[in-house]
Amino acid sequence: MERTEIGELGEFGLIGRLTKDLTHQQPSTLRGVGDDAAVLDPMGKRMVVSTDLLCEGIHFDLSYVPLKHLGYKAVVVNLSDICAMNAVPTQVVVGLGLSNRFSVEAAEELYEGIRLACEVYKVDLVGGDTTATTSGLTLGITAMGWVEPDVVVGRDGAGDGDLLVVSGDLGAAYMGLQILEREKEVYQAAPTAQPELDDFAYLLERQLKPEARVDVIREIADLKLKPTSMIDISDGLASEVMHLGTSSGVGIKVYEDKLPIDGKVYDTAREFNLDPTLCMLSGGEDYELLFTIRQEDFEKVRNHPKLTVIGHAVAAPDAFTMVTKGGTEVPLQAQGWDGLRNPQEGPQTD
Amino acid sequence: MERTEIGELGEFGLIGRLTKDLTHQQPSTLRGVGDDAAVLDPMGKRMVVSTDLLCEGIHFDLSYVPLKHLGYKAVVVNLSDICAMNAVPTQVVVGLGLSNRFSVEAAEELYEGIRLACEVYKVDLVGGDTTATTSGLTLGITAMGWVEPDVVVGRDGAGDGDLLVVSGDLGAAYMGLQILEREKEVYQAAPTAQPELDDFAYLLERQLKPEARVDVIREIADLKLKPTSMIDISDGLASEVMHLGTSSGVGIKVYEDKLPIDGKVYDTAREFNLDPTLCMLSGGEDYELLFTIRQEDFEKVRNHPKLTVIGHAVAAPDAFTMVTKGGTEVPLQAQGWDGLRNPQEGPQTD
Numbered sequence: 017m018e019r020t021e022i023g024e025l026g027e028f029g030l031i032g033r034l035t036k037d038l039t040h041q042q043p044s045t046l047r048g049v050g051d052d053a054a055v056l057d058p059m060g061k062r063m064v065v066s067t068d069l070l071c072e073g074i075h076f077d078l079s080y081v082p083l084k085h086l087g088y089k090a091v092v093v094n095l096s097d098i099c100a101m102n103a104v105p106t107q108v109v110v111g112l113g114l115s116n117r118f119s120v121e122a123a124e125e126l127y128e129g130i131r132l133a134c135e136v137y138k139v140d141l142v143g144g145d146t147t148a149t150t151s152g153l154t155l156g157i158t159a160m161g162w163v164e165p166d167v168v169v170g171r172d173g174a175g176d177g178d179l180l181v182v183s184g185d186l187g188a189a190y191m192g193l194q195i196l197e198r199e200k201e202v203y204q205a206a207p208t209a210q211p212e213l214d215d216f217a218y219l220l221e222r223q224l225k226p227e228a229r230v231d232v233i234r235e236i237a238d239l240k241l242k243p244t245s246m247i248d249i250s251d252g253l254a255s256e257v258m259h260l261g262t263s264s265g266v267g268i269k270v271y272e273d274k275l276p277i278d279g280k281v282y283d284t285a286r287e288f289n290l291d292p293t294l295c296m297l298s299g300g301e302d303y304e305l306l307f308t309i310r311q312e313d314f315e316k317v318r319n320h321p322k323l324t325v326i327g328h329a330v331a332a333p334d335a336f337t338m339v340t341k342g343g344t345e346v347p348l349q350a351q352g353w354d355g356l357r358n359p360q361e362g363p364q365t366d
Numbered sequence: 367m368e369r370t371e372i373g374e375l376g377e378f379g380l381i382g383r384l385t386k387d388l389t390h391q392q393p394s395t396l397r398g399v400g401d402d403a404a405v406l407d408p409m410g411k412r413m414v415v416s417t418d419l420l421c422e423g424i425h426f427d428l429s430y431v432p433l434k435h436l437g438y439k440a441v442v443v444n445l446s447d448i449c450a451m452n453a454v455p456t457q458v459v460v461g462l463g464l465s466n467r468f469s470v471e472a473a474e475e476l477y478e479g480i481r482l483a484c485e486v487y488k489v490d491l492v493g494g495d496t497t498a499t500t501s502g503l504t505l506g507i508t509a510m511g512w513v514e515p516d517v518v519v520g521r522d523g524a525g526d527g528d529l530l531v532v533s534g535d536l537g538a539a540y541m542g543l544q545i546l547e548r549e550k551e552v553y554q555a556a557p558t559a560q561p562e563l564d565d566f567a568y569l570l571e572r573q574l575k576p577e578a579r580v581d582v583i584r585e586i587a588d589l590k591l592k593p594t595s596m597i598d599i600s601d602g603l604a605s606e607v608m609h610l611g612t613s614s615g616v617g618i619k620v621y622e623d624k625l626p627i628d629g630k631v632y633d634t635a636r637e638f639n640l641d642p643t644l645c646m647l648s649g650g651e652d653y654e655l656l657f658t659i660r661q662e663d664f665e666k667v668r669n670h671p672k673l674t675v676i677g678h679a680v681a682a683p684d685a686f687t688m689v690t691k692g693g694t695e696v697p698l699q700a701q702g703w704d705g706l707r708n709p710q711e712g713p714q715t716d
Contacts, residue, residue, distance in 0.1 A: 046412065050613070051520045052450035052597060053416035053511075058408030062396065066403035067493055067508055069461030073500035100402035111419030111506045143417055149504075150423035156461045156506025158417055161403075170401045247402060263400070 020120035022148075030120060031146050034112075034127045038141060042106045044162060045140040054142035056107060061162035066097035072152035080196045083122055085224045086155075087129025093250070094159035095137055095228035096303040100248035101170070103163035104233055108134065109143035111156030118153065126153075137230060167237075169307070174245040174264035178308040180327040181243075181317055183232045185276040186253055187292065190299025191284045192216065192223025218280055226303045232322055233305075239316045246307035252300040255350035257327075258336050260306065267335030270327035270348065297338075297348070370470035372498075380470060381496050384462075384477045388491060392456045394512060395490040404492035406457060411512035416447035422502035430546045433472055435574045436505075437479025443600070444509035445487055445578035446653040450598035451520070453513035454583055458484065459493035461506030468503065476503075487580060517587075519657070524595040524614035528658035530677040531593075531667055533582045535626040536603055537642065540649025541634045542566065542573025568630055576653045582672055583655075589666045596657035602650040605700035607677075608686050610656065617685030620677035620698065647688075647698070 022030055035049045047055035056063075070090050072078060078086070091108055098105035110130060114123055123146075134141050139159075199211045213220060229248075236243065245264050247256045253275075261268040275296050285292040308329060309317065317323045336348040372380055385399045397405035406413075420440050422428060428436070441458055448455035460480060464473055473496075484491050489509075549561045563570060579598075586593065595614050597606045603625075611618040625646050635642040658679060659667065667673045686698040 047520060051522075052447040053414045053453070053509075055451065055518055055520075056413040056415065057515075058411070058413060061408070063406040063408060063413060064403045065406065065457075065459060065493060065508075065510070067459040067461050067495050067506065069463050069495045069497050069504065069506045071463050071497060071499045071504065074498045097402040101405065103403075107415075109415060109417040109508060111417050113419050113421050113424075113504065143415060145417050145419045147419050147421060148424045149421045149502075151501055152499075154419065154421065154463065154499075154504050154506075156417065156419045156504075156508075158415075158459060158506075158508040159403075160415070165407075168405055170397060170405075172401075 018121055022114060022116065022118065022120055022123065025120055027146060030123060031144070033120065034123060034146065040140045041138045042140045044106055045142055048140060048142040049144065054107070054109065056142070056160070058162060062165050062168055064098050064101045064103040064161045064163055064168065065158065066094055067156070067158040068094050068097070070155040070157070072154065078153070080200050081224060083125040084129035084132070087126040088133045088225055090155045090157055091130050091133035091139070092226055092228045093303065094157045095139065095230065096248045096250070098159050098161035099228050099230055099233050099305060100246055101161070101163065101168055102233060102236065102243060102246055103161035103168060104230055105137060105139050105159050105161040105228070107140045107142045107160045109158045110141060111145040113147050113149040113154035115149045115151045115153070137228065169243045169246040171245050171247050171260050171263035174260060174266050174308040174329045176266055176329055176331040177311055178244050178329040179311060179314060179325050180257070180268060180270065180306070180308055180329065181323050182253070182276065182304055182306050182326050183229050183322050184302070184304040185278045185281070186249070186302050186304065187285065187295035187299045188219050188222035188278055188281045189226060189301035190295050191281050192219035192221070194288055195219055195284070196223065216280070216284065218278060219284060223301065226301060228303060229305050235322065241309060241313055241316050243307035243309055246305060249302045249304045249306055250300060252298040252350070253306065254297040254348045256306050257348060258350050260308065261329065261336055262334070264329070265333050266329040267332040268327055268329050270338045272338055272340045274324060274326040276324045368471055372464060372466065372468065372470055372473065375470055377496060380473060381494070383470065384473060384496065390490045391488045392490045394456055395492055398490060398492040399494065404457070404459065406492070406510070408512060412515050412518055414448050414451045414453040414511045414513055414518065415508065416444055417506070417508040418444050418447070420505040420507070422504065428503070430550050431574060433475040434479035434482070437476040438483045438575055440505045440507055441480050441483035441489070442576055442578045443653065444507045445489065445580065446598045446600070448509050448511040449578050449580055449583050449655060450596055451511070451513065451518055452583060452586065452593060452596055453511035453518060454580055455487060455489050455509050455511040455578070457490045457492045457510040459508045460491060461495045463497050463499040463504035465499045465501050465503070487578065519593045519596040521595050521597050521610050521613035524610060524616050524658040524679045526616055526679055526681040527661055528594050528679040529661060529664060529675050530607070530618060530620065530656070530658055530679065531673050532603070532626065532654055532656050532676050533579050533672050534652070534654040535628045535631070536599070536652050536654065537635065537645035537649045538569050538572035538628055538631045539576060539651035540645050541631050542569035542571070544638055544640070545569055545634070546573065566630070566634065568628060569634060573651065576651065578653060579655050585672065591659060591663055591666050593657035593659055596655060599652045599654045599656055600650060602648040602700070603656065604647040604698045606656050607698060608700050610658065611679065611686055612684070614679070615683050617680040617682040618677055619680055620688045622688055622690045624674060624676040626674045
C-alpha cells in the first residue's frame with residue numbers, strides 16, 4: 017500500500033485531492049467547496065440543519081471499522097437527523113481532523129465513504145474544513161435539508177391517544193456491534209484465525225453501514241400522512257420514546273409483542289445470552305424513525321411493510337411503560353449509550 | 367473553584383445546563399436547540415454556510431488562551447467566513463468535544479464565550495452536539511447567514527484593473543501571539559513573575575478576541591458598493607491575495623507603502639526583530655476583509671476610515687507581486703500558517 021504523508025501535500029493540496037471531481041445533484045446548491053462559504057437557494061422552503069461531532073475512541077473503533085464505512089456512517093447518521101424532522105436531506109459540510117498517524121490514502125478512503133453516502137442519498141457535499149489533530153480522527157458533520165413549511169415535524173406534537181409507529185426493525189445494529197467485538201477478541205487471541213462473519217451479514221451491515229430512512233420520509237409523503245411528532249432512533253427505542261413523550265408532554269405505552277425484530281437478531285441475542293427485547297429497547301444505532309400519528313390515520317399504516325404500530329400516547333405525562341408479552345405493565349428504562357458517562361462502553365450520537 | 371465532573375450530569379444534563387436560557391434574536395430562526403434539527407426560515411434570501419473544526423494543540427493552546435476567549439474566537443472566525451461572502455451571519459451550530467480533563471464548569475466557561483459572541487453579533491445558537499473525546503478539546507462550528515441573491519460575492523469575480531481593498535489593519539493578531547508566547551516562556555522559567563501585558567492590549571485583543579467585520583459588510587451595503595470578489599484574511603494577506611487572484615484568473619499587485627499597520631504593531635515587530643511587512647503579509651488571523659472593487663467605485667472607498675486601497679488586479683494570471691517601499695517589484699510569497707504541515711507552529715483556519 018502506498019503511503020503519502022499529509023504534510024507532503026499540505027492542507028490545500030489535501031483538500032484539492034479529496035474534493036476533486038465533486039459534483040452537485042441538488043438544484044438548491046448554487047456554490048459548493050472552494051470559497052469562504054457555500055451558497056444555497058431555499059427555493060421557497062424552510063431549512064432544517066443538524067450537526068454531529070464524532071471522535072475516535074468514543075464513537076468508533078478503527079480496529080474493526082474500515083475508514084470507508086466510517087465515512088459513510090458519519091454522513092448517514094446526520095442525514096437521519098434531517099429525516100427525523102420529516103425533511104429530505106440535501107447538503108452536508110464536513111470537518112475532518114487527522115493526526116499524522118493518517119496518510120493521504122487513509123483520508124481518501126474515508127472521503128470515499130463520505131462521497132458514496134452523498135451519492136446514494138443525492139446529497140451535495142458543499143463545504144468543509146480539513147485540519148491536523150494532535151491525536152486521533154475527528155469528524156464534524158453538519159447536514160441540511162429543505163422542507164415545505166407545513167411538512168416539518170418536531171418532537172413536540174404528540175397528543176393523547178396518538179399511535180406510536182416505528183420503521184424497519186430494531187436491535188440489529190447493537191447485535192452487529194456484539195459480533196464485531198467478539199471477533200476482535202478472537203483476533204487478539206489468535207491473529208491467524210479466520211473471522212466467522214458470513215452468517216451475520218445483516219447485523220454487521222446494520223452496524224457498519226446503517227441507512228437513513230429517506231425512503232420512509234418519501235412514503236409518509238406519498239401516504240399523505242402528517243406525523244404529529246417524530247425522532248430518529250440513535251440511542252435506543254426506550255430513550256427516544258421518552259424524548260418524544262417528554263417534549264410533547266404526554267406519556268407513552270409500548271407493547272413488547274409489537275416490537276419489530278429480525279429473526280437473526282433474535283437468535284443471535286439468545287446465543288449471546290442477551291434479552292432480545294432489551295436489545296431492541298436499549299441497543300441503539302438503528303437509525304429507524306419513531307413517530308406518532310393520529311388514530312384516524314391508522315388505515316394508512318396498517319400492514320405497511322416498512323411500518324409497525326408499537327404503542328400509543330397516554331394523557332399522563334412522564335408515564336413511559338411497556339406492556340410485556342406476559343401482560344404486565346412495567347416502567348420503560350432508558351439505558352441509551354451515553355458517550356459522556358461511559359466513554360469505553362459504546363457509541364453515542366444524537 | 368467548584369469542579370463538577372461531566373459524567374455526573376451525563377450528555378443530556380450537560381446540554382441542558384449549557385443551553386438553558388438560550389434566546390433567539392433572528393426572525394429567521396423558527397426552532398433551535400432541543401430537537402433533531404433546527405428549522406430556519408429563508409425569508410426570500412439565499413443561504414450561506416461555512417464550517418470549521420478547531421482542535422486543541424493545533425489551533426489553540428489553553429495554557430495561554432482562556433476558555434471563554436476560545437469560545438468567543440471560535441464563533442467569530444466562522445462568522446468571518448460568512449462576512450467574506452458579503453453576507454451577514456445569523457445562526458450557528460456548535461459541536462463540542464471534551465475529554466474528562468474538563469469539568470462542567472470549564473464547559474460552561476467555554477459556552478459563555480460562545481454565547482457572548484452570539485449576543486454581540488445577534489447570531490442565534492440553534493443546535494449542537496456535545497460529546498466526549500479521549501483527549502483534548504475539539505470545537506466544530508458551522509455558521510450560516512442569509513443574503514439577497516444579487517448581493518453574494520465569491521472569490522472568483524475580480525477583473526483586470528479592479529482595485530484591491532482591505533479593511534482595518536494587519537499583523538496585530540500575529541504580534542499578539544508573539545507576546546503570548548514570550549510570556550509563556552517567561553512564566554515557565556519563573557512562575558511567580560508578573561506578566562507584562564498592559565502595553566500590548568490592542569495586540570492581545572486582536573489575537574485573543576478577534577472580531578468579524580460585520581460592520582464592514584453593513585458599510586459596504588450603505589455605500590451601495592458591490593465588490594467583485596472577496597475573502598477574509600485568516601492565513602495572512604499574501605496567501606489570501608493569491609486565493610483571490612487564482613480563483614478569479616487574474617494577477618494582483620500590492621503596494622508595500624499602502625499596507626495598513628497599527629503603530630504599536632510596527633514598534634513591537636521591530637522590538638522582536640521581525641519585519642513589520644512580513645508580519646502583515648504572513649501573520650494571519652487578522653480576520654479583516656480583502657476584496658476587489660471596480661475602478662469607478664474608487665470614490666466610495668477613498669479616505670474611508672475602515673478601508674484602504676492596497677493594490678490592483680492585473681491581466682496576467684498568477685502574477686502576484688509586491689512593489690516595495692524602495693520601488694522594486696518582488697514576487698509575493700504565501701507563508702500562511704498551515705496546520706497540516708506545521709502543527710506546532712501556529713493556528714490555521716480557512
